[in-house]
Amino acid sequence: MAKKEVSTDFYFAHDVDELDQLCRIFWADPQARHNFKLFGDVMSFDATYSTNRYKLVFVPFTGVDHHKKSVTFAVGLIAKEDVDSYTWLLEHFQMAMGKVPTCTVTDQDPAMRVAISRVFDTTRHRYCMWHIMTKVCEKVGPTLARNEDFLRSLNSVVWNETQTISEFEAAWQTVMEKHELVDHRWFTHLFEIREYWIPAFFNDMFMGGLMKTTSRSESENNVFNSCTSPHLSLTDFFIKFEKAIDKQRHTQTRLNADCEDKFPELKTTLLLERQAATTYTIAVFYDVQKEILEACFSSQIINKTVEGNIVRLEIEDTNKMMHSVEYNSATRTTHCTCNMFNRIGLQCRHALLSFKDACLERIPGQYITPRWTRTTCWPYAQLYANPEQGGPTEVLSGDTRMGTVFDEFFKCVGNAYGNTDRITELAQILKEYREKTTESMPQMETRAKKTDAVFLVGDVHGNVHS
Ligand SMILES: [Zn+2]
Known part of the structure; x- marks a missing residue:
């Protein structure tokens, strides 16, 4: 609440139960909301931690940034993992962000599934393949779990990103028959829900980096490892959580800096x-x-x-x-x-x-695709952001030397953005340079106008609008 008072962009909501006990919290700070604007095409959310002495379950909303690192969009704490709690979280998420992701990845929680279809009506819901596949050995028993031929053929059917739906169905059937799993309850269920997790059903869909890393959830766990003790008070939890977020952001800043000079x-x-x-x-x-x-x-x-x-x-x-x-x-x-x-x-x-x-x-x-470029986080990107999509901008530069010129130019624009004096100064410098060069090389001026200054504004899927 105190954070919300000092920053109007800090989104915070809480709820109490019939006994007036705190039962739900949701928050997203300004940078987390900005991250969602840039990288919120695909999002995962998990409820796998019991993180404090009040048994409130920690639910981070996570995506992948332009360095392929986990990036946190928002966080929830809920007392019950039921449909109402998830619905409440997702409604606040939508209010905080103003839109929903194109694709939402979760584990196979039935309550999450109902809540997503209720609130995120335009999102495609996908189950995390990694969560499903880590259960295979436990479900098939010790003999098959050690059968390398079985594991290899199942993996090659499940993770195949280029096969069609009918190719997948035929290949799955072959593996099930060969290893006498046709009547296995768990595998039968997995086949019934295939449209929620098998890549062939998402072939037309942008998945960003989220499905590429098989252990995405695992690395996300590491980020928040420090806040997962069941003995923490809420204050302890919040302090540790903020530290973990600082570390995540520090890594992004360092990688952004590497991209500027390496x-x-x-x-x-x-x-x-x-x-x-x-x-x-x-x-x-x-x-x-x-x-x-x-x-x-x-x-x-x-x-x-x-x-x-x-x-x-x-x-x-x-x-x-x-x-x-x-x-x-x-x-x-x-x-x-x-x-x-x-x-x-x-x-x-x-x-x-x-x-x-x-x-x-x-x-x-x-x-x-703008979300994978070096310039995604630059302040100027917002100048050209497409208001419909909230997406970043791509600037096409020429050869390497022209690329350096564009880079310098946009860094200057970024530094001046929002500061009237600096904008006036930059405009004056550019005007002087233009007047000087027009006098000495008029033909270059004409050529540059036509061919070099190409700006394209794109949304997060790489659809470009000139
Ligand atoms: Zn190809």
């Missing part, structure tokens, strides 16, 4: 790779670089047909997997059957090979 080593001479290194955060760049290297050295075009602007490529990759890519040279759009871009917002080796084949020097702007 550039990863390039492994090819492709301008595409150079652009990726200056555009994405370092952690995300390494993922992209891996795809670039796979495109260059481990994938090959088996068949190519050209029909007008449409180039169709059949590509075989490292795993001897075949994928089809359709590239449109007029619009610079590409689509690959592996669908990786739609799932995580980064281009796959197959699509990158289609860009390389078309001699593109840049990844087209519509495929740079």
Whole structure:
């Protein structure tokens, strides 16, 4: 309550039961709410801790930031893990954030499922695969739990991100029959709820980094390990929680600073790779670089047909997997059957090979997903934020030197933003520079206007609006 008094952006709500005892708390501080604006496309929430002497259950709402690190959006404490408590939490979450995530990931709690369908009417609800798969050994008994063939084949069916629904169903059936699990109650139930957790059902859906890390929940547990003692008072809990959050934010600040002055080593001479290194955060760049290297050295075009602007490529990759890519040279759009871009917002080796084949020097702007870029957290991003989506902005820079110019320019805009004197000063400096350069190099001025200053405003899914 005291925090709310000093900061109007601090969201806090509480509730008491029939005996006037505190039974529910929800809060989100200004930075947590801002994090949701930037990274709230996919969110997970867990209720796995009993964290204080009053047996209030701790429920953190978590996402993934642009460095692929856990980021906390809000927190709840509830006395009962029932539908009413979850509904209350989600209603306050929605009020605090003004929107709901595209996808919400939880464990298989039936009360959460009811509450989500009640309050988050537009979200897609997904069960955490990691939570489900950690139960396998305990459910199948000691013999099958030691059967490597069974575990390997079950894992390859369940975690397969490129198969279709019918391919999954057939493969699942084969594993169940082979290991005599057709009548197993737990597996039968898992199959019945397949649309809540199997990747084939989420192929059209942006999942950010959330499903990539199999132990996301585990790492989140580590963040809040210090606040999970059952002997803590609420005050002790809050102090420890704030410390854990400070640590999380300090890590993000440090990684943001690394992104301002460190550039990863390039492994090819492709301008595409150079652009990726200056555009994405370092952690995300390494993922992209891996795809670039796979495109260059481990994938090959088996068949190519050209029909007008449409180039169709059949590509075989490292795993001897075949994928089809359709590239449109007029619009610079590409689509690959592996669908990786739609799932995580980064281009796959197959699509990158289609860009390389078309001699593109840049990844087209519509495929740079703002939430993975270095500039996502910069203050200026808010200047261009799309009010509909609340999403950040992407600025397309030219070659590396032009990239440096844009970087400098936007850092200056960020420093001046909100300060009238500084804005006036910056405008004056720019005006003087423009007048000076117009006199000496008029032709450059004309060219720059047309080709270099390209701003694209995008939402969190990478849909770009010019
Ligand atoms: Zn692909």
